[in-house]
Amino acid sequence: MDLEYSAEHEAFRGRVQEFLKGWPLTGAESKLPMEEQEAIFRKRGIEAGFVYRSVPKAYGGSEQPRDAIADRIIQEEFYKVGAPRDLLTQGAGMLVPTLLEFGTEAQKERYIPPALTGEERWCQGYSEPGSGSDLASLQCQARLDGDEWVLNGQKIWTSSAQRAHMMFGLFRTEPDAKKHDGISYLLVPMDRPGIEVRPLKEMAGGHEFNEVFFTDARIPAGNIVGQRGQGWQVSRATLVHERNLIGNPFMMREAFSDLLALARSRTRDGRPAIEDPGIRRRLAEIEGYVQTCELSNMRQFTAANRGEMLKVMRPMMMNKVFSTDTMQRIARCAYDLLEGDGMLAPLEEELDKWGRTASPTGWVLQYMFSLGPAIAGGATNIQLNIIGERGYGLPRDLRRTS
Amino acid sequence: MDFGLSEEQELLQETVRGFAQNECPTTRLRELFDAGTGHDPALWSGLVEMGIAGLIVPEEQGGAGMELLDLALVAELLGEFAVPGPFLGHSLAALGVTLVADPAQREAILPGLADGSQIATVALQESAFGFAPGEWTAKIEGDRVSGTKAIVPSAGQADRFLVGLQGGRLAWVDAKGEGVRIEPVEGVDRTRPISTVHFAGAPASLLGGDEASAWRLLDAASVLLAADAFGAASKLIDLDVAYSLSREQFGQPIAQFQAIKHTIARIATDIEPARALFWYAAHAWDHLPEESARAASVAKAHLTDRAMDAARQSVELHGGYGFTWECEVQMWFKRIMFDRSCLGTPDRHRERTAELGGY
Numbered sequence: 232m233d234l235e236y237s238a239e240h241e242a243f244r245g246r247v248q249e250f251l252k253g254w255p256l257t258g259a260e261s262k263l264p265m266e267e268q269e270a271i272f273r274k275r276g277i278e279a280g281f282v283y284r285s286v287p288k289a290y291g292g293s294e295q296p297r298d299a300i301a302d303r304i305i306q307e308e309f310y311k312v313g314a315p316r317d318l319l320t321q322g323a324g325m326l327v328p329t330l331l332e333f334g335t336e337a338q339k340e341r342y343i344p345p346a347l348t349g350e351e352r353w354c355q356g357y358s359e360p361g362s363g364s365d366l367a368s369l370q371c372q373a374r375l376d377g378d379e380w381v382l383n384g385q386k387i388w389t390s391s392a393q394r395a396h397m398m399f400g401l402f403r404t405e406p407d408a409k410k411h412d413g414i415s416y417l418l419v420p421m422d423r424p425g426i427e428v429r430p431l432k433e434m435a436g437g438h439e440f441n442e443v444f445f446t447d448a449r450i451p452a453g454n455i456v457g458q459r460g461q462g463w464q465v466s467r468a469t470l471v472h473e474r475n476l477i478g479n480p481f482m483m484r485e486a487f488s489d490l491l492a493l494a495r496s497r498t499r500d501g502r503p504a505i506e507d508p509g510i511r512r513r514l515a516e517i518e519g520y521v522q523t524c525e526l527s528n529m530r531q532f533t534a535a536n537r538g539e540m541l542k543v544m545r546p547m548m549m550n551k552v553f554s555t556d557t558m559q560r561i562a563r564c565a566y567d568l569l570e571g572d573g574m575l576a577p578l579e580e581e582l583d584k585w586g587r588t589a590s591p592t593g594w595v596l597q598y599m600f601s602l603g604p605a606i607a608g609g610a611t612n613i614q615l616n617i618i619g620e621r622g623y624g625l626p627r628d629l630r631r632t633s
Numbered sequence: 634m635d636f637g638l639s640e641e642q643e644l645l646q647e648t649v650r651g652f653a654q655n656e657c658p659t660t661r662l663r664e665l666f667d668a669g670t671g672h673d674p675a676l677w678s679g680l681v682e683m684g685i686a687g688l689i690v691p692e693e694q695g696g697a698g699m700e701l702l703d704l705a706l707v708a709e710l711l712g713e714f715a716v717p718g719p720f721l722g723h724s725l726a727a728l729g730v731t732l733v734a735d736p737a738q739r740e741a742i743l744p745g746l747a748d749g750s751q752i753a754t755v756a757l758q759e760s761a762f763g764f765a766p767g768e769w770t771a772k773i774e775g776d777r778v779s780g781t782k783a784i785v786p787s788a789g790q791a792d793r794f795l796v797g798l799q800g801g802r803l804a805w806v807d808a809k810g811e812g813v814r815i816e817p818v819e820g821v822d823r824t825r826p827i828s829t830v831h832f833a834g835a836p837a838s839l840l841g842g843d844e845a846s847a848w849r850l851l852d853a854a855s856v857l858l859a860a861d862a863f864g865a866a867s868k869l870i871d872l873d874v875a876y877s878l879s880r881e882q883f884g885q886p887i888a889q890f891q892a893i894k895h896t897i898a899r900i901a902t903d904i905e906p907a908r909a910l911f912w913y914a915a916h917a918w919d920h921l922p923e924e925s926a927r928a929a930s931v932a933k934a935h936l937t938d939r940a941m942d943a944a945r946q947s948v949e950l951h952g953g954y955g956f957t958w959e960c961e962v963q964m965w966f967k968r969i970m971f972d973r974s975c976l977g978t979p980d981r982h983r984e985r986t987a988e989l990g991g992y
Binding site for chain 2: 232233234235236237240300303491494505508511512514515516518519520522523524526527529530532533534536537539545546549552553556612614615616618619620622623624625626627628629
């Protein structure tokens with residue numbers, strides 16, 4: 232055990248910090264819309280070899296040798312100054328790794344570069360009204376007609392579909408095959424006739440996810456990743472990537488600092504709430520969970536660096552439940568600190584800015600919103616099945632049909 | 634940058650595991666537990682032979698010169714097998730002497746602890762409440778110690794006591810000498826007996842130290858107790874898994890019911906990732922002095938609390954059988970009760986975490 236970085240890695244950190252002096256942008260560039268500023272800086276990050284390190288240069292990445300420690304240094308330093316790094320969108324975070332693993336050369340060339348820059352935005356079409364945790368029962372149909380797939384059916388909980396140019400989705404293409412073997416992974420341009428996106432309003436008041444309806448929508452036959460009927464395996468890779476997106480330990484520590492700040496700013500019995508012994512103990516208990524997240528992450532990172540991932544399979548399976556539980560603990564404590572202000576509704580302009588917050592209404596939003604990640608990408612109940620079954624060898628649930 | 638165990642450390646754990654599996658299987662543990670002496674000379678000499686008694690004693694004094702992390706990895710396994718004996722007190726006594734004694738005293742005391750020819754323990758806490766060095770009142774006048782110490786582990790087996798004095802100083806006392814009276818107390822954890830010890834002008838050598846060094850000793854204690862609790866909770870997960878697979882109701886193993894499967898998954902999710910807390914606290918004690926106190930308190934509070942939750946859930950999961958004396962779960966349940974209450978409850982350590990963290 233040694234928590235010091237080697238001289239080479241410290242030198243590397245120096246180069247990263249030097250590079251980061253370029254953020255925020257200055258001069259004329261700083262007057263551009265934020266999205267453009269981020270795109271400019273991300274491009275420089277790719278040229279410098281700090282962004283999209285695992286993506287080949289041919290597809291717009293920086294193709295760096297595998298070095299988990301360097302990755303961690305970059306993550307840390309970029310996070311400190313809030314500089315834009317690899318996009319964590321559905322496109323860059325989920326589609327790209329899937330295409331790298333299963334895509335044809337033409338698909339990689341066509342889709343990866345604009346997904347990395349965010350010029351082409353993606354949404355994920357998996358869940359359906361009748362297919363949630365039992366995803367493989369999905370019914371949305373794609374029928375080959377000449378050189379086109381004809382799509383019919385409905386997807387739901389489709390985040391950011393209202394802004395997406397493309398969808399990667401699962402469709403039943405082999406109605407006679409067993410349920411897992413009849414699914415294909417298709418790439419759907421969202422501007423096709425017969426595709427309708429209807430907004431779903433969330434309980435917190437915002438609008439991020441949608442229903443998507445397909446009525447004889449036609450897409451080219453070549454828009455399939457992997458073979459016909461192989462979509463289930465292809466999508467599994469994507470889900471793995473999705474889980475990896477959730478539970479950034481730096482984010483957790485930041486949320487905890489925000490909670491401490493809130494406890495300093497609220498009063499209880501005429502004194503700052505943070506001086507109350509009960510509050511202090513509760514905060515310290517939450518810090519136990521926060522520190523566990525950070526250290527468990529560091530242990531897994533070390534295992535990855537050593538090539539010993541098998542030793543940390545159990546804590547890895549637990550990341551999602553543990554981190555979303557911890558975020559909810561933070562939000563619940565904050566909510567209690569609000570006392571009567573907990574009756575306020577989130578402000579309209581805060582609805583799209585969940586995450587870091589200092590305002591009471593922002594915490595009201597966070598109190599509700601922190602439930603979202605616990606449900607998305609495999610809800611906690613499903614995660615507990617996975618932990619019990621794959622982590623501890625407990626039997627699978629009885630299934631009425633298979 | 635590496636937050637993982639070395640090959641030597643993994644080997645150390647395998648060795649202790651092998652020993653505990655052979656020498657302290659549940660059947661043997663049950664005999665010792667029911668006998669209630671909390672000690673088995675054969676078990677202890679086995680540990681001594683493996684070098685456990687002197688693991689953190691410097692090499693110059695005949696020990697292995699290893700670190701608190703190594704010791705904590707051993708504590709984890711002793712917790713997992715609920716191994717009875719004086720490991721905790723003995724290790725802390727050796728650490729305390731190493732921390733504060735002068736070279737001549739170290740030379741006189743430590744070789745006997747390292748080779749196991751003497752068993753030592755620590756007498757620090759004075760009441761159910763007063764574990765902090767600032768609350769110690771025992772005095773030394775000339776070379777004689779007076780005062781009463783509560784909850785002294787394995788006092789009946791000890792040849793020597795490391796006694797905490799007013800101001801956090803530490804003294805070395807012959808347990809069999811004059812002016813020492815040991816009053817055994819019925820402890821709930823029958824693998825580690827406790828006593829009240831009265832010192833009335835007992836001959837002693839003053840070793841030195843202050844409140845800061847006393848806290849450092851307590852931080853080491855927190856790490857070892859946290860590691861023990863982690864090991865014990867890991868064992869409970871194994872017991873839960875085994876029971877839920879073997880117990881059938883409605884024609885199927887109860888593990889197939891999500892109520893049971895999810896309970897086990899929840900317990901495991903509370904415990905398994907938190908292994909890193911005691912690793913880190915031990916490493917910080919060895920190498921990161923500024924982080925050490927806080928890390929020790931976080932680990933002690935969090936791990937012993939979560940382990941206690943796990944133990945309560947485990948009893949429930951075993952149903953009526955879980956509530957019997959016969960069921961194995963109770964032995965680890967009580968092991969964790971000791972770990973949780975000894976030298977500062979989670980509440981106390983959270984107050985300290987908040988204080989040290991500048992909340």
